[in-house]
Amino acid sequence: MIITEPKPEEEIKGYLEGFNKIFIIGCGSCATKCETGGEEQVKAMAETLRSWGKEVTGWAVPEECCDYRFLRRDVIRPHKETLEAADAVLVMACGSGVQAVAEVTGKLVVPALNTVFIGVTERLRNFHERCRACGDCLLFYTGGICPVARCAKGLLNGPCGGQANGKCEATQWQTDCAWVLIYERLKEQGRLDLFLKPRLPKDWSAWSKPRERVWR
Amino acid sequence: MAEKPVYSLFMKNLRAGKFVYTGEAEPHKTTDISDLIESFKALKGYVIAINVTDNPTAYAYISSLVASYLIQRETGIEAIYQVTCRDRNRLAITSDLLGAYALGIRNVLALTGDHPCVGDNPQAKPVFDLDSTTLLYLIRRMVDEGVDLAGNKIEHPPKFHVGIAANPNADPIEPELLKIERKVSLGAEFIQTQCIYDIEVAKAFLKEAERWKIPVLIGITPFKSVGMMKYMIQYVPGIKVPKEIQERIIEAKKRGGKEAVYEENIEIFTEMIKELKRTTRLAGCHMMAVGFEWIVPKIIERVEGGRPSYIEAL
Ligand code: SF4
Ligand code: SF4
Numbered sequence: 001m002i003i004t005e006p007k008p009e010e011e012i013k014g015y016l017e018g019f020n021k022i023f024i025i026g027c028g029s030c031a032t033k034c035e036t037g038g039e040e041q042v043k044a045m046a047e048t049l050r051s052w053g054k055e056v057t058g059w060a061v062p063e064e065c066c067d068y069r070f071l072r073r074d075v076i077r078p079h080k081e082t083l084e085a086a087d088a089v090l091v092m093a094c095g096s097g098v099q100a101v102a103e104v105t106g107k108l109v110v111p112a113l114n115t116v117f118i119g120v121t122e123r124l125r126n127f128h129e130r131c132r133a134c135g136d137c138l139l140f141y142t143g144g145i146c147p148v149a150r151c152a153k154g155l156l157n158g159p160c161g162g163q164a165n166g167k168c169e170a171t172q173w174q175t176d177c178a179w180v181l182i183y184e185r186l187k188e189q190g191r192l193d194l195f196l197k198p199r200l201p202k203d204w205s206a207w208s209k210p211r212e213r214v215w216r
Numbered sequence: 217m218a219e220k221p222v223y224s225l226f227m228k229n230l231r232a233g234k235f236v237y238t239g240e241a242e243p244h245k246t247t248d249i250s251d252l253i254e255s256f257k258a259l260k261g262y263v264i265a266i267n268v269t270d271n272p273t274a275y276a277y278i279s280s281l282v283a284s285y286l287i288q289r290e291t292g293i294e295a296i297y298q299v300t301c302r303d304r305n306r307l308a309i310t311s312d313l314l315g316a317y318a319l320g321i322r323n324v325l326a327l328t329g330d331h332p333c334v335g336d337n338p339q340a341k342p343v344f345d346l347d348s349t350t351l352l353y354l355i356r357r358m359v360d361e362g363v364d365l366a367g368n369k370i371e372h373p374p375k376f377h378v379g380i381a382a383n384p385n386a387d388p389i390e391p392e393l394l395k396i397e398r399k400v401s402l403g404a405e406f407i408q409t410q411c412i413y414d415i416e417v418a419k420a421f422l423k424e425a426e427r428w429k430i431p432v433l434i435g436i437t438p439f440k441s442v443g444m445m446k447y448m449i450q451y452v453p454g455i456k457v458p459k460e461i462q463e464r465i466i467e468a469k470k471r472g473g474k475e476a477v478y479e480e481n482i483e484i485f486t487e488m489i490k491e492l493k494r495t496t497r498l499a500g501c502h503m504m505a506v507g508f509e510w511i512v513p514k515i516i517e518r519v520e521g522g523r524p525s526y527i528e529a530l
Contacts, residue, residue, distance in 0.1 A: 152331050153302075153342060157349035157398060159391050160328045161383045161410065164453030170331040173453060183391040195391070198398045201306065201350040201365055 001120070002030040002094040003127045004037065004113040013052060015110045016088065021055045023086035025075060025101055027065035027093035033121065036113050037065070037092030045092060045112065058082030065097030071104045083107070117149075135206030141194050143185030150178035156199035159183070222530070223375045224322035226265040226294050229526050230406060230431045235493060236500035237516055237524065238296060238408065238433060239263040239509065242272055243283040252283075253290045255509045261523050262513040263503065265294040265323060267408070271303060274335025281312050285319040296379070296408075297321045300329025305345035306354065310364050313355065317374030324376045325408065326351040349399055352378055356403040379406035384421035384434075385454035393424055400428045408502040411437035413457040415488055422496040431499030434492070438481040438505050438515070442469045478511060486518040493519075 016022065024042050031037025039061050046056045062074035076083065083089070089107045091098040095115040102109040117129040132149045138156070139146060148154045152170030158179025162169025166180040186195045222228045229236050239259050243249045256266055266287055270280035284295035297316050299309060313324070328348040332340040346354065354365050355378045362373035380399045386392035396407070407425065412418045412434050425432045439445040445465055448455050461484055468480035492498045503512045516524065 152333075153328065153344040153347070155328065155344065155347040157347050157395065159386075159395065160347070161381060161386075162330060163386060163391075165387050169453070170333050180388060180391055183388075183394070187390075192394065196394050196398060198349050198353065198402050200353060201346055204345065 001033060001118070001127075002096070003116050003119050003129075004031050004034050004094050005116055006036055006041075007112055007114055009048065012090070012110065012112055016049075016052070016054065016090070019054075019087040019108075019110075021057050021085055021087045022049055023057050023079070023083050023089045023107075024049075024059040025065060025089055025091050025093065025097075026059070026061040027097050028061050028070075028074075029064040029066075031065070031093050031097070031113065032061070034127070035125065037061075037097075042092055045090065049090070057085045065091065065093035066100045068100060068104050071100060075101075076105065133207075134202070134204075135211070136203060138199070141197070141199065142182045143189060143191065143194070145178060145182045145185055147178050147182065150181075155179065156202055221375070222377075224265070224294055224377055225527065225530060226296065226323050227377045227405065228530060229264050230499055232527055234264075234526060235498075235520075235524065236264045236433070236526070237262060237512070238500065238502045239266040239293075239512055240269065240502065240504040240506060241266050241283065241287055242269045242506045243278045243280070245275065245277050247278065249278065249283055249286060253287055256287060256291045256293065259509060259512055260291060260293055261526075262516045263293060264500075264524075264526050265296050266291070267296040267298055267325060267502065270298040270300045270327065270329070271335070272330070274302060274330045274332045274337070274340075276335070276337055281316055281319075281321075284316070284321055288320060294323060295321055296323040296325050298325045298327055299351065300327045301344050301346045301348065301351055302329030302332060303340075303343055305343055306365050309346065309351065309354065310358070313358060313374060313376070314370070317376065322376060323379070324355060325379045325381065326355060326404075327381055348380060349395070349402065352380060352399055352404055353402050360403070377405050378403070379408060380404045381410065382407050382421070382432075383410045383454065384412055384417050385410060385456060387454060396425075396428065400430060404430060406430055406499075407432045409433070409435045411435040411455070411504060413455070413461055415458075415491060417456060418488075418492055418498075419496060422492070422498055426497060432497075433500040433502040434498060435502045435504055436485050436489070436515070438485060438508075438511055439465055439477070440505075440508050441474070441477060442466055481511065482514050482518055485515050489515070489519045 026037040026042040042059050049056050058079050060075045060079050062070040064070045088110050090110045090112050091101050092112045098109050098111045118131045119127045119129045129149050134148045152168050159177050163177040167173035168175050168177045268280050268284040284297040288295040326348050332342050362370050382396050418434050449457055464480055468476040505511050
């Protein structure tokens with residue numbers, strides 16, 4: 001899931017300066033689960049905008065905000081007039097969602113959230129980063145623990161010298177060192193041969209350009 | 217088997233089985249390192265090489281390449297050019313290494329580098345395109361095959377001896393040992409460790425190191441003051457300073473102030489180095505006395521009974 005968190009209200013207020021009629025779009029998928037762009041948060045945002053003296057022309061929570069098809073079905077068709085009437089669209093979804101709204105509606109968009117990472121949900125409001133979408137998954141070699149996302153330096157051959165008692169220097173030794181976790185996992189599985197094998201420099205070309213996949 | 221080629225005095229002495237000492241120079245945020253150079257001139261004949269740090273603890277300082285060159289030129293002591301992966305990607309590191317060889321640098325220590333968030337520009341984007349292991353691999357390919365990481369041919373490839381760091385204080389120690397083993401399998405030629413105060417930690421590490429068959433220099437960091445000792449114990453994770461050493465330093469301070477603390481340091485590390493020389497296969501010591509380099513020759517003299525007898529020509 002894509003983890004998002006709300007931007008400070010003051011920042012949003014600044015973006016909306018000069019715009020009076022606002023349409024709000026949330027997201028029925030990740031941002032609903034994060035409680036950052038679900039129906040409840042969208043309604044609360046509408047109240048806030050009104051308290052700033054704005055007119056909320058309408059709102060919608062599409063099944064997924066990052067999918068053009070759901071945007072057409074759940075936002076554009078049912079809310080054509082109120083959407084058109086708005087000076088700006090405030091989007092309570094991840095960065096992909098905000099861009100999808102801009103592309104599909106052609107409206108001026110304002111992001112209401114910060115997109116923070118791809119991660120897992122341990123329980124309500126408890127998320128942990130797990131993947132940086134590097135384009136060349138290494139998880140087989142690392143016992144199913146991602147060093148790209150979970151080691152603060154993204155090292156392929158850890159642990160570094162900053163590890164102490166299994167904790168990481170980059171968080172003042174507050175979080176686990178991913179490479180000690182990898183060591184423990186591989187040891188448990190009797191696969192320390194994988195740990196011992198040097199990983200050669202990663203091919204970042206799979207990651208460092210705009211990416212798209214169009215399957216036929 | 218043909219003898220392995222030797223490109224530096226540092227390696228020549230190690231290969232000849234000489235017990236060697238290296239120093240550590242930490243150039244700061246400045247354009248003038250003449251004071252640093254002056255303090256290292258006094259170490260000529262005592263240390264066989266000087267490590268030059270690369271933005272230690274992620275502080276943005278004068279380039280370690282430039283400082284390595286100046287220190288080597290001005291002191292006549294070889295530099296061990298430290299390279300970290302924090303600030304430069306493989307392109308920048310490849311260029312710097314080519315430049316380093318052109319400037320006469322022959323020893324490199326391949327490091328990962330501390331995370332920018334512990335440094336003086338914590339907002340920086342961390343690079344870590346390579347890590348210490350893949351950096352080592354890059355250097356091996358440059359030296360052994362005359363190519364860069366992508367396999368592009370280098371005209372006049374560089375010849376370096378490349379070493380790695382190790383942390384014998386690491387807890388847990390097993391992943392650290394396996395990591396070193398990876399690097400040895402890729403062709404690391406020497407090891408310099410973080411500072412060690414507990415002789416048992418040193419002995420255990422040196423025992424493990426025997427199977428790697430490359431020289432190990434253990435890190436020695438004397439205490440400049442009682443305050444510095446307390447700071448290290450409290451803030452440097454993993455550092456173990458035995459009670460006995462702590463008490464000796466504190467006692468010395470009470471007895472005779474600063475001077476007695478220096479003298480006690482000389483005693484403590486002389487005893488430790490002598491004991492390790494006698495009982496292990498230790499190849500040398502890496503002396504990190506940043507800001508009070510003058511203590512280094514005093515310890516060395518007391519251990520060796522004079523200047524070490526280094527081979528002075530390649
Ligand atoms: S290795 Fe790459 S693809 Fe696999 S989990 Fe990590 S970042 Fe994601
Ligand atoms: S301590 Fe562990 S997780 Fe943190 S940067 Fe070093 S290897 Fe990565």
